[in-house]
Amino acid sequence: MSILDKFDLSGHTAIVTGAGSNLGREMAIALAEAGADIIGVGRRILPLEETGELVRTIGRRYFVRSTDVTDSSQVNAMVADAIKEFGTIEILVNNAGGGGAGHGKQLPELTDEDWHDGIDTNLTSAFFCSRAIIQHFLDQNYGRIINITSGLGYRAARQQFMYPISKGGVIQLTKALAISYARENIRVTCIAPGRFPHNLTTDIERYADRQPAGRYGRLEEIGPMTVFLASEAADYISGETILIDGGAIAAGIVPAGMAPKIDEVR
């Protein structure tokens, strides 16, 4: 068997939350290209169906499940239905997340609801989905969970509270799950993407030079790392968060714009 075969996910089934757009869609497609069937989860059916069309074009099965991942009863029902539909689930990608209702507000203006919404969207959702699937993973003595955090899971930014706090929590959730279930052949890892804008306006593009790489991440770059972490090739890795950010966290955001241009390096 060649090392490249160890990245093959044929015969596996993956739940991907937030599969209707951006990074979630890219991850679903990459997992499908590597051989996995997909359960696409999210609130809005239409974008989930669009992802489904792409997955089916690749030749994989796709099951769409409208779910509010911050509601544990909906999450439990989604997982039960997915298992009923596919028999076994091997991979869970906890990708759903976002800025939440309080994004952009100053601390005194943040309401209790803003706080809970921000934490629930990014952290509680991953906790609920992991809790819902763990017995199934234990029963089959196999499971792979991939969480998605952010550079802001490591660092802070002015007047940002729920997002960095919940994303930091996702890194700790990864470790807690990894250590709790290491003996049962359940591996838990986390991807920390840098900036991957989904609609590049000239306004955003203008700031690309502040990134060490001089560019943002391209959506298609997230898929291969997801496949790697979901595969047998990553069997001795667990609890780890891996950055895919063109060096942004290693550099730090502000001095990043000082990364040397090509001509200065040679």
Add this chain to the structure above:
Amino acid sequence: MDLFDLSGKHALVTGATGPLQRSVVLALAEAGCDVSVTTVTDQLDEEVQANSILNECWSIGRQGEALTINLTDEAAIEEAIISLEERIAPVDILVNMPHQVPIVPFLKTDAAAESQAFSTNVAAVMIPTRIIGHRMVQRGVGRVVNLASIIHDRGVPNCSLYAATQGAIVGFTKSLGIEWIRSGVTVNALALGFYEELAGPQSDSRLRAALEQYIPLRRLGRSDDIQGALIYLVSDEAAFVTSELLVVDGAISVHA
């Protein structure tokens, strides 16, 4: 699968005669890459090892050569790389794997031991990286992966010298990754935990048994365990991953 296919590329793995290094060379060859290796001495056993590794690569249709060079001798490396470029191809992927594990109480070390450890574990990484990296930056493409240990981030008795060299590798990796990212060259490190094939407390059978209980995945690492991470990091698909330390350690470093 096409994903992570390295066909048409040429990798150089330095310090290539240990079991971990052998595993890396074979993974690169299986992924489609031509692979050359370096040995530190021209002693017969090392040469036999290097040739046996290369034989396995040749048997699946890859090219590659064994170079015997002192990895801190700039002129010798430069000369070897020029001739390697002529006979095989420019180096697209550099995997720096010289790695010694000095375990000694700090008060028993001396300036000579420090100089030796930093020469083997650090200078032997930085000097080839400068010579080969210079060419990668000119060509606008390249992958550098350095072998490191999770010990850089932990306090372990009798490992101050070893840990200092590993901290040096991590710092080197992070800064150089940023310096070269706009040139299309990424620089990353693979951080290992306790492996069957590495020296360390695991060499003692009593400590080894304790480790097997303590490592969350309940076993020591094996040389094959690093193949997937290595292939991912050197692939075209990982162009946006740089200055990163990818830890392959059975989760021991996330344990409380």
